[in-house]
Amino acid sequence: MSATPVKEAGRPATAQRAAEAPAKGPSRGSASANPPGHDRPYLASEKDLAPLGLHWVDEAERPARARELLDKMRHYRRTFQMYMDVCTHCGACAQQCHSYLGTQDPKNMPVARADLARRIYQRYFTWTGRHLPRLVGAEDLTEETIEAWYKYFYQCNECRRCAVFCPFGIDTAEITIAMREILAYLGLVPRFLTSVGSNVLRTGNNMGIPRPALLDTVQFLEEEMKEETGKDIPIPVDQEGAEVLYNPSSSDFFSNPDTLTGAAKMFYAAGISWTLSSEIIETANFGLFFSEPLLRAHSQRLIRSARRLRVQRIVAGECGHGWRTWRMFSETIHGQLEFPITHCAEEACELLRQRRIRVDPEANPQRVTYHDPCNLARAGDIIEQPREVLRQITLDFREMIPNREKSFCCGGGSGLLMDEMMEVRMQLGKAKADSVRATGAEILCAPCAICKAQLPLVMEHHHVPVQVKGLLDLLGRAIIL
Amino acid sequence: MPTIQFGDVQVEVDEDGFVQDPKQWTEDLARYLAKQEEGLDNLTEDHWKVIHYLRDYYQQFGIAPMIRKLCKDTGFDLKYIYELFPSGPAKGACKLAGLPKPTGCV
Amino acid sequence: MVLPILVAAAFLFSLTALAVRLRPALALRKPDFSRPRGSAAAGVAYAYSIGMLPWTKQSGREHALAYVRGALFHVGIFLSFAVLALTLTPWLAGFPAGQRTGVALFLAVTCLAGLLGLWDRFRQRNLRALSVPEDYTAIVVVAAFVGLAAAAVRWPGLTGLFQAWSAWLLLYLPFSKLRHVWFFFFMRYFYGSHFGHRGVLPHPRMLEAR
Numbered sequence: 176m177s178a179t180p181v182k183e184a185g186r187p188a189t190a191q192r193a194a195e196a197p198a199k200g201p202s203r204g205s206a207s208a209n210p211p212g213h214d215r216p217y218l219a220s221e222k223d224l225a226p227l228g229l230h231w232v233d234e235a236e237r238p239a240r241a242r243e244l245l246d247k248m249r250h251y252r253r254t255f256q257m258y259m260d261v262c263t264h265c266g267a268c269a270q271q272c273h274s275y276l277g278t279q280d281p282k283n284m285p286v287a288r289a290d291l292a293r294r295i296y297q298r299y300f301t302w303t304g305r306h307l308p309r310l311v312g313a314e315d316l317t318e319e320t321i322e323a324w325y326k327y328f329y330q331c332n333e334c335r336r337c338a339v340f341c342p343f344g345i346d347t348a349e350i351t352i353a354m355r356e357i358l359a360y361l362g363l364v365p366r367f368l369t370s371v372g373s374n375v376l377r378t379g380n381n382m383g384i385p386r387p388a389l390l391d392t393v394q395f396l397e398e399e400m401k402e403e404t405g406k407d408i409p410i411p412v413d414q415e416g417a418e419v420l421y422n423p424s425s426s427d428f429f430s431n432p433d434t435l436t437g438a439a440k441m442f443y444a445a446g447i448s449w450t451l452s453s454e455i456i457e458t459a460n461f462g463l464f465f466s467e468p469l470l471r472a473h474s475q476r477l478i479r480s481a482r483r484l485r486v487q488r489i490v491a492g493e494c495g496h497g498w499r500t501w502r503m504f505s506e507t508i509h510g511q512l513e514f515p516i517t518h519c520a521e522e523a524c525e526l527l528r529q530r531r532i533r534v535d536p537e538a539n540p541q542r543v544t545y546h547d548p549c550n551l552a553r554a555g556d557i558i559e560q561p562r563e564v565l566r567q568i569t570l571d572f573r574e575m576i577p578n579r580e581k582s583f584c585c586g587g588g589s590g591l592l593m594d595e596m597m598e599v600r601m602q603l604g605k606a607k608a609d610s611v612r613a614t615g616a617e618i619l620c621a622p623c624a625i626c627k628a629q630l631p632l633v634m635e636h637h638h639v640p641v642q643v644k645g646l647l648d649l650l651g652r653a654i655i656l
Numbered sequence: 657m658p659t660i661q662f663g664d665v666q667v668e669v670d671e672d673g674f675v676q677d678p679k680q681w682t683e684d685l686a687r688y689l690a691k692q693e694e695g696l697d698n699l700t701e702d703h704w705k706v707i708h709y710l711r712d713y714y715q716q717f718g719i720a721p722m723i724r725k726l727c728k729d730t731g732f733d734l735k736y737i738y739e740l741f742p743s744g745p746a747k748g749a750c751k752l753a754g755l756p757k758p759t760g761c762v
Numbered sequence: 763m764v765l766p767i768l769v770a771a772a773f774l775f776s777l778t779a780l781a782v783r784l785r786p787a788l789a790l791r792k793p794d795f796s797r798p799r800g801s802a803a804a805g806v807a808y809a810y811s812i813g814m815l816p817w818t819k820q821s822g823r824e825h826a827l828a829y830v831r832g833a834l835f836h837v838g839i840f841l842s843f844a845v846l847a848l849t850l851t852p853w854l855a856g857f858p859a860g861q862r863t864g865v866a867l868f869l870a871v872t873c874l875a876g877l878l879g880l881w882d883r884f885r886q887r888n889l890r891a892l893s894v895p896e897d898y899t900a901i902v903v904v905a906a907f908v909g910l911a912a913a914a915v916r917w918p919g920l921t922g923l924f925q926a927w928s929a930w931l932l933l934y935l936p937f938s939k940l941r942h943v944w945f946f947f948f949m950r951y952f953y954g955s956h957f958g959h960r961g962v963l964p965h966p967r968m969l970e971a972r
């Protein structure tokens with residue numbers, strides 16, 4: 176049997192050009208222009224973009240279009256405009272960004288990243304930039320600019336650690352969010368993100384799990400729990416009138432089943448009626464990473480489900496940015512909600528305080544340390560609750576340094592989980608690996624699906640012998656049923 | 657999209673070598689991908705067991721099974737699956753079985 | 763008499779230009795309807811107090827030095843503005859010579875701290891890489907302002923020169939990164955209320971020194 180790889184066929188002209196001159200302009204998702212292990216994600220094709228209502232903008236029109244979009248953006252977000260105006264290039268943020276620390280690429284200093292937009296902003300929208308561009312470093316917007324945007328705004332994890340250290344509180348993550356949105360309207364989106372986005376619109380979860388598969392998996396896990404505990408612990412689906420709508424991460428149905436069974440055990444032990452909704456089994460809202468309309472659509476799905484099932488509250492599963500999105504954006508999008516949105520870590524914490532669940536720390540005798548997912552610690556007040564839980568369900572809990580609002584990102588934040596970015600991802604994870612190594616922990620607790628996908632690879636790469644587990648995974652082991 | 661010329665059919669694959677249309681999958685294609693993508697010269701009975709299990713599940717449910725279910729139903733532990741498919745169940749086995757690449761937080 | 767009027771006019775111009783620059787951003791307020799996780803007011807209080815202390819911002823000795831240097835320079839700048847205001851009144855001459863020399867010496871030190879910042883910018887790879895010409899000129903203009911303030915305090919004959927330079931500084935300010943003098947207070951407010959509302963800062967733990 177003979178098989179020979181052949182060259183591309185039938186790609187649009189823009190893609191052809193990109194493939195011929197890979198160094199110029201973002202390429203268009205072709206294998207030849209995208210050697211593995213390179214520094215930017217594969218681009219989505221026109222076909223990948225379509226379900227999200229996005230389109231390619233022709234290369235020749237891109238700079239002009241980008242300028243229009245930038246103008247729109249500065250009139251749309253106050254933070255964006257203020258961040259553009261206020262930075263003094265003091266450099267305080269530089270050493271605080273794991274992306275810069277790991278890649279040592281000066282363009283990854285938060286200030287330099289923001290400057291990729293700021294120089295253009297100055298050039299077109301400020302008096303000094305228009306008349307004395309050289310003085311303030313203002314630059315014309317060209318195809319090279321857009322190429323740099325695509326590269327460096329996709330080497331930022333939107334972790335907002337820089338914001339904590341900047342004297343002005345400039346949150347470069349906000350700038351990255353805005354600039355990725357602009358890139359999306361130029362048709363420049365990583366294929367990984369469009370694949371997740373279209374899965375969500377189709378099935379209500381990032382992996383694209385259809386309802387029958389969900390039911391099959393749930394049944395499998397119920398059997399597993401029966402085998403393990405001898406008890407009938409249900410994982411209800413679409414149960415109207417339940418007290419809690421639990422919104423897990425869809426990766427719990429693929430690679431992190433213990434997180435889901437941990438939740439099931441917790442609700443079972445506390446006697447709380449709960450349900451999943453087959454319409455949405457996804458806390459991770461990737462819309463935050465490149466598309467506000469997608470963010471809204473995802474959010475609408477959740478709120479619609481909760482109303483249809485008439486639940487009393489939504490409990491968010493183990494996901495960082497999802498929590499930020501649900502807890503902090505939902506009511507701005509939908510208006511006042513008749514039910515609260517809480518996080519599984521605070522549920523667990525509250526149940527332990529009320530002694531509605533009992534635990535045996537002997538079940539987790541290993542040394543455990545806790546990784547603060549960026550969006551829990553820096554965007555959503557889930558800081559002490561997981562620690563309170565961990566102190567009760569483990570025997571040897573150690574803080575890592577830095578922690579809480581100063582914690583380093585795992586390096587996968589903002590959806591940087593694409594395989595083609597592996598080399599960069601490992602560099603982005605270096606700062607975290609160093610903090611974990613110093614604790615000597617055997618278990619690294621990271622209650623976020625992205626962290627759970629990224630950290631095992633990072634730890635292996637940097638030779639830190641540690642197992643990565645969710646908070647509910649450990650709770651599930653310790654809980655007395 | 658890159659394509660591979662395979663016999664007299666053209667098979668579309670993505671940048672990571674995942675077959676775009678699962679219907680184009682054949683056992684010969686699996687053998688070819690095994691060599692090309694995973695560096696496996698021949699596929700043993702155990703390989704085929706995993707591959708066929710994945711394909712059957714995919715045909716029934718339209719998605720790859722949970723990894724733990726795959727292990728349980730084939731009777732292979734995760735370590736052994738990594739021995740069979742060096743890139744692992746998602747990026748290795750699914751690819752050879754012609755399933756789309758699992759995406760999301762994985 | 764011309765110079766004081768010029769300074770006042772420059773000051774008004776500066777203020778107006780900054781207000782015009784800031785207005786569209788302030789007008790862009792988007793309501794946040796999410797139920798608070800913490801207190802926005804506490805966040806603001808934090809942002810203006812503990813949040814500005816060196817150990818909540820920086821780490822390591824090198825950073826601590828940079829912090830002290832920067833803080834000193836900024837104290838000097840604010841003091842120089844006070845001196846500028848005083849030169850517009852008859853009171854400055856009333857201070858005893860000893861006090862005036864003391865103030866002048868302190869201002870000279872802060873001016874030096876500013877110039878050291880310039881040196882840092884040249885010397886450090888990071889800072890050099892991210893600097894634009896304006897980052898250097900702004901320091902020079904402001905350090906000269908502080909230096910002249912020191913001189914004017916010590917030698918009242920130089921007051922005219924100081925005032926002229928101040929007028930120029932005030933005119934230059936809205937067009938340069940120096941606008942942060944004004945934006946700073948808004949930024950701290952937004953930063954504090956945002957993180958406060960979300961229950962991130964201040965955190966009970968932060969009150970414990972590490």
Ligand code: SF4
Nearest residue numbers: 272331332334335337
């Ligand atoms: S948000 Fe995080 S990754 Fe992005 S620039 Fe700031 S510190 Fe770096």
Ligand code: SF4
Nearest residue numbers: 262265266268286341
């Ligand atoms: S710390 Fe803030 S002001 Fe300083 S360079 Fe960084 S973003 Fe700019």
